Amino acid sequence: MPAPNDIAGTAALSICESLLLALNDRNILPEKEIVGVLRDAAASHEYAEDDGRAEMHAAVAALINAILAGGNSVRRR
Numbered sequence: 001m002p003a004p005n006d007i008a009g010t011a012a013l014s015i016c017e018s019l020l021l022a023l024n025d026r027n028i029l030p031e032k033e034i035v036g037v038l039r040d041a042a043a044s045h046e047y048a049e050d051d052g053r054a055e056m057h058a059a060v061a062a063l064i065n066a067i068l069a070g071g072n073s074v075r076r077r
Contacts, residue, residue, distance in 0.1 A: 017067075038068050 020037070023029040029037075042064035045057040 038064055
C-alpha cells in the first residue's frame with residue numbers, strides 16, 4: 001500500500017484538477033487564468049528557498065509543468 005502522504009497528495013491533485021476543470025467549464029476562470037495558476041504553483045517550487053527539500057520541490061515543479069504540457073487541467077478548446 002502506498003504511503004499516506006502519497007495517497008493524500010494524489011487525492012489533493014485529483015480534487016484540484018477537477019476544480020480547475022469545473023471553474024473553466026462554468027466560465028468562472030478562463031483558460032489563461034488557470035494556466036497562470038499552474039505556472040505560479042510551479043514557480044513557487046522552482047524558486048523555493050533552500051529548505052533541505054530541493055529534490056521534492058524539483059519533482060513537484062516537474063509534475064505541474066507536465067500537467068501544463070499535457071493540458072490535463074484545462075479542456076483545450
